[in-house]
Amino acid sequence: MVERTLYEKYGGFSKISKIVISFYDTLLDNDEVGPFFDHVDMTKMVDHQTKFVASLLGGPASYTDKQLRQLHSHLEITNAHFDELETVLQGALQKHNVAQDDIAVVLAEFGKRRPLIVR
Numbered sequence: 001m002v003e004r005t006l007y008e009k010y011g012g013f014s015k016i017s018k019i020v021i022s023f024y025d026t027l028l029d030n031d032e033v034g035p036f037f038d039h040v041d042m043t044k045m046v047d048h049q050t051k052f053v054a055s056l057l058g059g060p061a062s063y064t065d066k067q068l069r070q071l072h073s074h075l076e077i078t079n080a081h082f083d084e085l086e087t088v089l090q091g092a093l094q095k096h097n098v099a100q101d102d103i104a105v106v107l108a109e110f111g112k113r114r115p116l117i118v119r
Contacts (some may be wrong), residue, residue: 005058006102013054015096020050023092033084036075055087056109068116075119082118087112 010016024046026033037045051061063071086107093103 006105007054007057007059009102010057010096010098013050013059016054016057016059017046017050019092019096019098020046020053022095023049023053026091027085027087028089030084033081033088036077036081053106056106058097065116068113072117073119077118079114079118082114 007016024037024042028042030036039064051059052063054060055062089110090107093106098106
């Protein structure tokens with residue numbers, strides 16, 4: 001029997017999109033991280049982030065290390081900012097009933113990207 005990806009387990013792109021919208025609902029009100037998105041087209045951002053989170057769950061979308069580094073190179077993202085993003089992502093996953101073991105997998109995959117995003 002073929003094992004399902006977390007992407008498939010949790011309902012694919014439409015479910016991941018709901019998680020990402022929840023993520024940004026919290027993040028945009030965050031005093032530390034919210035200002036990074038002050039002049040960002042949030043419709044495009046949610047689409048890109050949904051693809052990114054989908055890839056963390058084993059879905060079809062992916063970003064190369066080079067793309068992630070380039071997309072964040074102009075931002076002064078610190079380890080503290082990344083930690084906050086991780087906390088908010090964890091909360092969004094919990095809110096949408098993702099199992100704790102699966103959250104740990106997603107956060108581990110997210111954490112692997114830290115060196116590409118933090119300056």
